[in-house]
Each structure stands twice: as structure tokens, then as C-alpha cells.
Amino acid sequence: MTTFEAILLTIVTASTPLLIAALGELVTERSGVLNLGVEGMMAMGAACSFAAAVSFDSTLLGVLAGVLAGAMMAALFALVVLGFAANQVGSGLALTIFGLGLSGLVGAPFVGARRDPIPPIDIPGLSDIPYVGRLFFEQDLFVYVSFALTILIALYLTRTRSGLTLRSIGENHTSANALGLPVLRTRFLAILFGGACAGLAGAYLALVYTRFWSPGMTAGRGWIALALVVFAAWRPGWLLIGAYIFGAATVLQLHAQAAQFGVPSQMLSAVPYLATIIALLLLSLRHGRAIGAPGSLGAPFVPDR
């Protein structure tokens, strides 16, 4: 493996959890709901997946538990913001605080346990292509899932009837309701999907990325995922690019240090954040208008009657 390939591989692992969590949030936001609880759902996903994986000695059950935990957290959020039409920003924040706390309680007995690495899946033939072969065709399952999800979500949003329904509800829930579209049910499912993805991303962190659990191990990645959705202007394709830009900036700043450029490490650590702002600025400059935000994003829905 060349250094170049190795660096690319590291970038893939750093980007994948961001991408998965952000994809879920993208669908939720496209339905018009802003869920700031990604960090909390991710933390629960990490804790529950690790707890289950160790308890049952099964990675598969671990992943399922992570997804389920994320979805359960999302269901709680849905209850409050859909059932009670509560403020979404506040509720999302509450979900994050709650999830971080609860994940600590769930994970505490599993401190110090570890899991074996998940073997990468090698697609014979393709993985021998120079440079990109191993990068694209010898990864763990999660990476493939993240790519598949990106494509499927893009297709779902643009090519299916249900995706169209979801988008129109997100754009304007009042007229969607007048047209007889099931606003609350669609949003409920979209929120659940977002939670499941956040849980999956958490499971990736605990089972693949680090293979042990520790309190607060999400370390702000849920917030980055949220920022990426905005960055991508609510488009799955851009999200893929955004997640990889951020992942690359994170990894490359470490390489820049190892290569001894003599720049303060704090400045290098700030690069991913500044890069995101600048990229977003450039995007806005090109489009010159508000890009892509669903019209009803964040507004509670109460049908008039």
C-alpha cells in the first residue's frame, strides 16, 4: 500500500460516520423537521451498539441495537415535536443532552471491553485496480452502506412519489396538508430514519473506528453532521463531497504536523472548521441566494381546521 492510498483510506474512515449521520438528518430536514439531537442519538447508538455487541458477542446484533437505539431516541423527539408541536431547536438540544447522559449510564459497565476488528470486504478483481482499487473495493461494510445510502436517498428524493411527497411536505406543510398528504406520518418516519442513521453512525464509531466504548466518544461529530447538511444545501451528492472534504481536512492537518511544516497545531486543527465556512461562502457566492433550505424547516405543524 502506498502512502497515498493509506492516507485516502484514513480519510474514508474519518468521513464515513459523518456521512451516515448527515444523510439521516438530511432526510429528516427535507421533511421540514430540524433535529438538533444528532449528537445525542449518535452517542446512544455508540453505547447501545457496543453494549449489545459485547453482551451477545455479535457485531450484527450490535449494529442492530445501535440503529434501534437511535430510532428510539428519534421517536421520543418525534413525540414531542410532532405530538406536542414543541419547539424543534429546543427539543433537539434537549435530546442531545439527554442522549449524552443516558449513553453514559448504558455504557458504564462496558468500559475497558474491546471488540475485534471487522474484516474488510474485498471485492475480488476490482480491489486490484491501482490507486483506487483498495480504496473503493476493500472497505468494511459500513463504507459501502454509506455510499449506497447516498445514492438511494438521492434517487428516493428525486425519483419516487414518496420522496416527492416528503419534499413537498418539507417545502410547505400547509399546502401539502391541503392536498391531503400525510404530513405527520411522513415526518414521523423521516425523523425515525434520521435517528436510525445517527445510531448507525454511532455504531460505526464504537465498533469499527475505535472498537471500544468511552464516555463522550462522539466528541462533537453529531454537530459536524448537522453542519454538513446545511453545507450540502440539502443535497445528498453535495453531502458526500462535504463529508469527505471535512474528513480530509481533519486527517490532512495531522499529516501536515507529522510532515513538520512548523505551523501551530491549533491553527491546523482549526482548518476543517474554517474550510467548511469558506466552502459554504463560495457556494453561496456562486448561487447568490438562499440555497436549498426546505421552506417549512423548523416550523411546527398544526393543521388548521
Place this chain on the structure above:
Amino acid sequence: MFSRKVFGALAGVAVAALSATGAMAQAKDKVKVGFIYVGPVGDHGWSYQHDQGRQAIEKAFPGKVTTTFVESVPEADSERAIEQLARTGHDLIFTTSFGFMEPTLKVAKKYPNIKFEHATGFKRAPNLSTYAAKFHEGRYIIGQIAGKMTKSNTIGYVGAFPIPEVVAGINAFYLGAKSVNPNVKIKIVFANTWYDPAKEGDAAKALLDQGVDMLAQHTDSPAPIQAAEARGKFGFGQASDMERFAPKAQLTAIVDNWSDYYVARVKAVLDGTWKSEDTWGGLNANMVVMTPYKNMPDDVKKLAEETEAAIKSGKLNPFKCPIIGQDGKEIECKGNGVLSDQQVLGMNFYVQGIEDKIPQ
């Protein structure tokens, strides 16, 4: 035994400490001991090891001590938590992070009858001791192991922040490596965090990608050594024994062993012999413990054991003069043929041969 009075410079504080010792002598039947941790007990690193020490106290004095801890106390807001312990009948309070220094001092002044101990700081009072461990002794040993075992002649170091303790560790590691392998090169990455497993892992991978085959770490999670294991390279455990996380990669681990010290201090309170003092113990005091040397050829193992014994007996000091700085000039030798404790504790330079600059 313990090397004491690290900071002669802070004479005012130290003198005050000596003059007040008599008043504190009073034996006790029961002691209540409190701990303030900067991280969660489950961090499996710094706070976790302090908590192991707390549990050791409970085991050592059954029925005589009760212990309490407050975890994840933010440094900027720690005064209240420390005072809460003082107000709830604790006789001895350990605050286990550098950032707790000023708050501990303030609370200690307010509660003169309660004994305080602050880890890794330098401000003392009649009822406030300080203690730290000479981790750089262990780092010299792992440096030698890395220098012997490296095939690429490039060794790596994941640091948390460029603070003196970490810088001293890097220098000791490099000096150790260079003492057995004059061609060795070191690459350093600061993760800018003590604990973010994923980011620490990324930092380790960045070093491994750049051709490092021996990886030392001064961040707390097992992620870096795990990355070494996954690449078939070698690493060294930090703070706790990380063999479980990297059975093939861990050559040895530098363990923070606070248990002996904590037990001794609690015993001093029980006996009425507790005094305010400064403790800076290393391998010799059992505050720094090397786990068994594994996964290495016998000659390297023998070398490591000999070095460990030499440091313990005082024959070898990692910072024996002359120490040459990066500019090629000799560092002024303020200790007796070695760098003084103060120079080591405030270390702010890389030694000659390290090509990187200290970020600042």
C-alpha cells in the same frame, strides 16, 4: 524515596509548608477521602487510574476509610465542587488535574483544618501538598526499545498538547532511542485533545502512513496503540495497561500507579503524620510502573530491564548533562550533573536531533 521540594524557587510557599507541619499531627480512627477528577472515571486513562488508586485505599483500610469522587469536573468551574467536598466532612481531598491548582489553593486557604493534595501543580500551602510522577523515566526506556526495534528508523509520537510534561516525555523518548540508535528520526503529532479516541486514532494513522513503525503516545485512549496493532506495527501503552487492546503491538506500557502513594498519604492522616510536601516519584517510588516487556527479542528485553534497574538505582538519569538544544548549544545544567527537577518540569525545548518545532 520520593524526590522532594521540586520547586525551591517558590520558597515562600515551601517555607510556610515546613513551619506549619507540627500543628497537623493528630491521629485519627476514621478518614473520609474525596477525589476530584477532570474526566469521567470511564476514560480508561488518567481519571480511571486515579480511581484505581481510590479503590486501592478502600481495600487497604477496610472500615477505616470512606471515599467519594466527583467526576468530569470542568477546570474553569471546579472551586465549588472542591468546596462541596470540604463542606461534607472530608478530611483529605485529592484534586487530580493541573487546572485545579488555583481553585484548590483558594479552598485550602478557606479550610485550614482539611488536608488537600493537588496533582501536577506547583503551589503549596501548609495544608496543601503537591504530587506528580516522573513519567519521563518510563519514556526513556520505551525510547530505547523503539530505537532498537525500529526498521524504518522513524519513530512516532502522538502528544496531547505541547505542555512541559509532554515535551519532557518526547525528549526523554527521543534521547532513549538515540542512545541505542544514532540514526533514528522522530515524527510528532499533537492531537490537541487528551481524549477523543477517534481523533487520536487518526493521528496515529497519520504517523503510521508516514513510515513510522514504533508509536509512543501521550494521550489517554487506547486508540493509537490499537491503530499500530491493526497495521502490524508496535506501540506502547499509556496510563494503563493496554495489552487487552493491542496484544501483539504493546511492547510495554507506562502505568500511572497512584495506589501506593494514595495509600501512604491516607495512612499518614490516620497516623497523624501527614505533612504538606511535594512528591515527585518515578519508577523507584513505584508511581511509574512498566508492564512486562513483551513481543520483543530477548536482547531488547534485557536492555530494557537493565535500563529500568539503572534508573531505579539512580545510576541513570534520562536528562544527564550535557543536553544539547536544537540550536546546537548546550542547555545550562542546573542540577547536579543532570537537568534540575525544575528544568524538567518546565521543559520548553526540544533536544538536538528532533527536527520539529514546538508549536506555540
Place this chain on the structure above:
Amino acid sequence: MRFELTPRATVSPVARTLAPVAAFVTAFLIAGFVIWLMGRSPIAAFDVYVLQPLSDPWSLQELLVKATPLALIAIGLSYCFRANLWNIGAEGQYVMGAVLGGWLALRTHGTDAGFWVLPLMLLLGIVGGALYGLIPAFLKTRFNVNEILTSLMLVYVAQLTLDYLVRGPWRDPQGFNFPQSVTFDPAATLPPIVEAGRVHYGFVFAVIAVLVTAVVLGRTLFGYRLKLTGDAPRAARFAGFSSKVTALSVFAISGGLAGLAGISEVSGQIGQLQPSISPGYGFTAITVAFLGRLHPVGILIAALVVALTFIGGESAQILLKLPLDLTQAFQGILLLCVLAADALVSYRIRLVARGGGK
């Protein structure tokens, strides 16, 4: 089965006042149940979490100390949130306020600069926070860049800036190279309100901010404009209110107050600059703003309540050996309950069987 929401024609003020109380009771019941599941006594926990801190002068004082920065920041945030602008970056504005104000303290260190140092520091704190808050506002109004993202990203940048400064150029030369600045001179220290007490004048600033905000929101055109921008942006535009000016001013206000909180904490509490000067006040304040339902007096109360959960949480660790995570989970549940209760006041909620209506 599904929920059905109907807006209530009239909202009784009694219900509005009782709603948070009911939310509290619910949150406590849930927490009590969890504690019972963990095999501990919920009553003892309630005593340690709530009753003891509220019946002890020492912890009452600590309550004010902890509530001060939370209230200051949250009051500022309420301006943004009322106008439907999401400033998530108060933590960064807090840090930048402390950095700019702290700069003066370090510059005047060891000189006999007089009484003017402290007021100027506070002013610089406000300016630092406000300018930093204006970055996302400017990007939003000029380039339409989403403020949630930029304000959040700038938090990390601010923290790293402070980190760089105290490890590098601003490090105390006598401090054995440890990452902290010199201790501020008395002239640069915000004094406690009561001699030898812990509550500094930041609390007074917070109370002033509450009073001023109550007047601004209730009695001025600016307050009306905020409300209109938030509730009916289109109507606000018809009324001739520029949304850009609104955005810039609310971000400046909230950044300024966060900056004031930052410099007050550094100067009144910590006494020096160090890598970490906030246990996440800027983020917790968002919770406080919502708990207080964006109302100035409500925010002051909410800040005290959140401070109580922190202090109670520490007591619970010490006296009952209950883990810190439980406290955090409880804070989340409490906020969810308050938000849900608010909705219950405004809407009639029915559970209906599937198929009944749309």
C-alpha cells in the same frame, strides 16, 4: 392511532404559569423512577438534589455564581431566537469576549494603571463578543450563509485561538511553561458584591440585562420589530423593517452579552486566562433560553434552575454516589417536559383512532 392538535382559542394565564410547574413534577417523577430502578431512594435523591441546596446559604450563593454567566448569555440569545435567528455559537463569543478583555488585563499587568482598566476590559469584552457574533450575522445578511453552521464552526475556532494564545504568546513567563496567563492584577479583577463572597458583579450585570430586556421587548419599537420578524417575517417586511438590520443587531446584542459573560467570568472568577474558561456555558445557555421560554424573567429563573441541577448533581455524586450522567439525562428530560408542557397550554391534544379525519 394518532395525535390531533387543535389550537386553543384562549390561553388562560393560570395554565401558562402552571405549565412549567407541571413539567417539573413530570420530570422529577421520571427521574425518581429511574433512580428507583437503580435501587436508590428517590426521596433521598430529591432531598439532595433540590431541598438541601435550597436550604443552605452557601449553596444559594453558589447558585448565583453558576447562574450568572448562564443568564447573561441566555438573555442575549433570546433576542436572536425571538427573531428566529439561530445563534448556536455563544460559546465562541464568550471566549472571544474573554480574550479581548483579557488582552487589556495582560497589557496593563504590573503597571499602575488605575481604575479605568476594569471598565475598559468589560467594554472590550462586550466588543469582542459582539464583533465575533457579527461574523455569522454578516455572512448571513450579505451572502446568505446559514448562521447555525457558521456560528457553531466559529466556536471551535475561538477555542483554538484561546488555546494558542495561552500556550504561546500570552503564557505566564514565571509559570513554569504551563499553559496559563499571569494572574490578573486587582485593578483588572471584577470584585465580589459582598466582601470575601463568591458572587461577583457579573450577577448585577445579569439582573440589569433582564430588566433592560423586559423593557425593550415590552415597550419599544425594537421589541415589537423582533416579535414581528419572528412571528410573521413577511408582515415585518411590509412594515418596513429591514431583516438585515434586525439580524445584525440581535447578533451584536447576543454576542456582546456573551462576551460580557466571558470577561466577567475570567476577571471575577478564574482570575487568569487558561485553555479552558467555560464548562460549556454558551451551549447550556441555549437550554436556559428555552427553559425560560425566551422571557427575560423566565430566563433568570431558568438559569437558577439549571444551576441547581449542576450543584445538586455534584451533591448527589458526593452524598449518594449517583453518577454524573444521571444529572445530564435529567436536564434533557426536564427541557423536553417544559417544551412539551408549553405546547399543551397552547393546543388541545387528543389521541384519536386511525382514520378519524386528516
